[in-house]
Amino acid sequence: MIRWIRLWGTIFGLSGVALVALTNKAVIWSSSNAFCGTFCDSMTWASAGYHQGPHFINGSGVGASCGQCHIPYDSSHAAATEYVKMLLFKAARGAKDFWNESHKTIATREEWEKRRPQLGAEFDSYLQAHNYITCRGCHVLDAFGGPRSQMKVLIHKDIIKANDVGCLRCHRDVGHVYEQPVAKVGGWYTTEEAGSGEKKTTGSLEF
Ligand code: HEC
Numbered sequence: 597m598i599r600w601i602r603l604w605g606t607i608f609g610l611s612g613v614a615l616v617a618l619t620n621k622a623v624i625w626s627s628s629n630a631f632c633g634t635f636c637d638s639m640t641w642a643s644a645g646y647h648q649g650p651h652f653i654n655g656s657g658v659g660a661s662c663g664q665c666h667i668p669y670d671s672s673h674a675a676a677t678e679y680v681k682m683l684l685f686k687a688a689r690g691a692k693d694f695w696n697e698s699h700k701t702i703a704t705r706e707e708w709e710k711r712r713p714q715l716g717a718e719f720d721s722y723l724q725a726h727n728y729i730t731c732r733g734c735h736v737l738d739a740f741g742g743p744r745s746q747m748k749v750l751i752h753k754d755i756i757k758a759n760d761v762g763c764l765r766c767h768r769d770v771g772h773v774y775e776q777p778v779a780k781v782g783g784w785y786t787t788e789e790a791g792s793g794e795k796k797t798t799g800s801l802e803f
Pocket residue numbers: 629632633639642643646651660661662663664665666712713715716717719720764768770771772
C-alpha cells in the first residue's frame with residue numbers, strides 16, 4: 597500500500613514538474629520577439645517600428661523584447677500569484693490576437709494605420725492603470741545617478757514625488773519609431789570620428 601502511494605506520489609510530483617516546465621517554456625516562447633513580431637502577419641508594422649526604436653538598437657546593446665514591455669511581470673521576477681495573473685493575461689490577450697489574426701482584421705498597411713491609434717491608446721491606458729509596471733520592471737526611476745544624469749534625476753524626482761509616472765507622456769516613442777530611423781544611438785565617438793576610424797581600419801585589420 598505504502599509503495600503504491602509512494603509510486604503515485606512520485607508520478608504526480610514529476611508530472612507536476614513537467615507541467616510547470618512546459619508552461620514556462622510556452623510562456624517564454626509566446627513572449628518572444630519571434631512569436632510576437634513575425635508569427636502574426638498583423639504585427640509586421642509594429643515589429644518594423646520596434647526595430648527602429650531604442651529598445652532594439654542602442655548604445656549599450658541591451659534591449660527589451662515585445663513581451664517584456666507588453667506583458668506584465670515579463671520584465672521582473674513574478675511571484676507565484678503574479679505568475680498566475682500573467683498566465684491569465686496571456687490567455688485573454690492570446691484569444692483576442694488569435695481572433696483578430698484569423699479574421700485578418702489587419703491585413704494591409706492601410707488597415708494597420710487605421711487601427712494603430714486605437715491599439716496604442718489601449719496599451720497606453722493599460723500601462724496607466726497598472727502604474728507602468730513593465731517599464732518599471734527594468735527602469736528604477738530613483739536609480740539614475742552620476743554627473744551626466746542631473747537632468748534625469750531632477751525631472752524624475754518630481755514625478756516620483758507627485759506619484760504620477762506617466763512614462764509615455766514624455767517618452768512616447770520608446771517602443772516603436774515609425775517615421776524616422778532611431779534618432780539617438782549613443783556611443784563613445786562622434787559620427788565623424790567613427791567614420792574616420794572606419795577608414796583607418798578598413799583593409800588593415802585581418803581576422
Ligand atoms: C520598450 C517597450 C516596448 C517594446 C520592446 C515593444 N513595444 Fe509595442 N508598444 C510600446 C508602447 C509604449 C506602445 C504605445 C505607443 C503609443 O502610445 O502609441 C506600444 C504599442 C504597440 C502596438 C499598438 C500600435 C502602436 O504602435 O501604438 C502594438 C500592436 C505593439 N506595440 C506590438 C509590439 C510588438 C509585436 C513588439 C515586438 C516586435 C513590441 N510591441 C515591442 C512599447 C513597446
